[in-house]
Amino acid sequence: METGSVTTPFGRRSMTLGMLASQVMAGEIKPDQSVDKWKLFRALCEAKPLLGIGDRALAVLNALLSFYPKNELAQGNGLIVFPSNIQLSLRTHGMAEQTVRRHLAALVDAGLLLRKDSPNGKRYVRRDRAGEVDEAFGFSLAPLLARADEIEQLAAEVMAERLHVQRLRERITLCRRDIAKLIEAAVEEEIPGDWQGLYREFRDLIEGLPRSPTTAQLELLLDELTGLRTNILNQLEIQVKSTKQRGNADYIERHIQNSNPESISEVEPGFETKQGATAEPDNDRGTVTAAKGRGETGHPFAQTEEEQSRRPGVRNDGGGLKAFPLGLVLQACPEILAYGPDGLIRNWRDLMAAAVIVRSMLGVSPSAYEEAANVMGPENAATVMACILERGGHIYSAGGYLRGLTRRSEKGEFAIGPMLMALLRANAPAGRKVG
Numbered sequence: 001m002e003t004g005s006v007t008t009p010f011g012r013r014s015m016t017l018g019m020l021a022s023q024v025m026a027g028e029i030k031p032d033q034s035v036d037k038w039k040l041f042r043a044l045c046e047a048k049p050l051l052g053i054g055d056r057a058l059a060v061l062n063a064l065l066s067f068y069p070k071n072e073l074a075q076g077n078g079l080i081v082f083p084s085n086i087q088l089s090l091r092t093h094g095m096a097e098q099t100v101r102r103h104l105a106a107l108v109d110a111g112l113l114l115r116k117d118s119p120n121g122k123r124y125v126r127r128d129r130a131g132e133v134d135e136a137f138g139f140s141l142a143p144l145l146a147r148a149d150e151i152e153q154l155a156a157e158v159m160a161e162r163l164h165v166q167r168l169r170e171r172i173t174l175c176r177r178d179i180a181k182l183i184e185a186a187v188e189e190e191i192p193g194d195w196q197g198l199y200r201e202f203r204d205l206i207e208g209l210p211r212s213p214t215t216a217q218l219e220l221l222l223d224e225l226t227g228l229r230t231n232i233l234n235q236l237e238i239q240v241k242s243t244k245q246r247g248n249a250d251y252i253e254r255h256i257q258n259s260n261p262e263s264i265s266e267v268e269p270g271f272e273t274k275q276g277a278t279a280e281p282d283n284d285r286g287t288v289t290a291a292k293g294r295g296e297t298g299h300p301f302a303q304t305e306e307e308q309s310r311r312p313g314v315r316n317d318g319g320g321l322k323a324f325p326l327g328l329v330l331q332a333c334p335e336i337l338a339y340g341p342d343g344l345i346r347n348w349r350d351l352m353a354a355a356v357i358v359r360s361m362l363g364v365s366p367s368a369y370e371e372a373a374n375v376m377g378p379e380n381a382a383t384v385m386a387c388i389l390e391r392g393g394h395i396y397s398a399g400g401y402l403r404g405l406t407r408r409s410e411k412g413e414f415a416i417g418p419m420l421m422a423l424l425r426a427n428a429p430a431g432r433k434v435g
Contacts, residue, residue: 007116035148036073037065037141038316044112044144047154049060053110056095061112063091064139073145080116082123082138082214104139111147114140161215166217175225176206180421182232188322188417196331199424202228321380321409321416331422333386348379355382358389362398372406380416387419390427 044051046059069080085097090098107113118137125136145152179202186195205224209217326348330337337345339354339361359369364385374380384405388398395401408414 007114027073029142029146033145033148034072035145036071037068037073037144038071040073040144040148040151041065043152043155047151047159049158050154051110051151052102053106053112056092056099057106057110059092059095060088060100060103061107063088064113064141066091068141073141073148075145078136079145079149080125080136080138081141082125082136084123102219112143114143116140138175160275165215165218168215168222172218172222172225173230175222176202179225179229179232182236183228184417186232186236186419187324187328187421188415190322190324191236193235196328196424198228198232203425262291280394321376321414323377323379324383324420328420328424329383329386332420332427333383333390334427336386348382351386352378352382355385358385362388362392364399364402368399368403368406372402374407375409383416383420387416387423390423 003206041058041062044053044061048054048058062083064083067083067087073079083091085100088100088104089095089097104113108115116137117138123138156367183195183199183202186193202225205221205228209221213221326345329351330345336351336354336358337343340346340350340355341353345351345354356369359366362385369381372384376384384402388395388401392398405414
């Protein structure tokens, strides 16, 4: 039996305790123990990170196994293979012989092979008169058979860890999607809250993750993202409950009002005054806004019917688009600041004046911009021009692009919110501040 005695390496190679331990382990193989060599090799490929071997070492081991005549590794079949380095080079698709020798040494050091060197260091076999192998010198595969159970256990651990990491990444992806869309919905619905601060916190968590994170880092990120999502959901649930309660109160009030045959139905809040609202001067913008009545939401930039009569063709409902806070627009589109009066944009009138300058600079015709203002509303049209300026390098024809958005807005297929959120995400790492 080839593992019955201790053998030492030929030439200058020194004997180590690791080699001795591998030989002792190989000597404890049970007579009836066997394993499918290719099944074991697949387990080795899985367990390679824990065994400290690389892909090329596995290629050399694959070549050695191909020289083993049986599919089952067993003591009865003999466990010595003796190919030359030239033959191994051919079966490793032309790997250099020096590289083959280096990876053979790595397999021995990893305790997966044993050297059984001949007196002159050559690999060969002696056969008896019947042609059977009497004694062979080369590499013993006995450590593979002895460690088969250990290798399969290591492979199972690696696969379990990979599955765990995959599930962590999936849950992180879902959490990221939830947070981004919930914040976007909150901004679109104009729900009160520090959504910009929450979004910055979200981006800081994502950007703080290394390129190749460990399992512990992924678990920590998932915990933090889950907590952030819970915080956002709690704020939105409070708003939903509050809206539901206000809706019930409004329903009762409308029921009482509709009982009066002389009552006049209210218009949708937009760029018109509501029933019972009074016009008051707005010192900040120099325009006239509608004062909020009891139980009304109002629009922060509503105008009187007299003002609207001086702007023919402008739709009262702003094309069905929601107007966003000026501060959010400027944070998403900081490039428009340079075109405001004195390089500043303090109110919507300044933004609309800057949009006219940008329109001319980008070659957008007056008719295209007027049509957009008619369909979307003047504030929203100015916001869209700021967005087009921000992405000017990616838009071939600003005028054609604006006309396309106008047509989509007429059909109710366009919303400004996703455009602003995309620009907000693009500008977040730069940390630019607006006035």
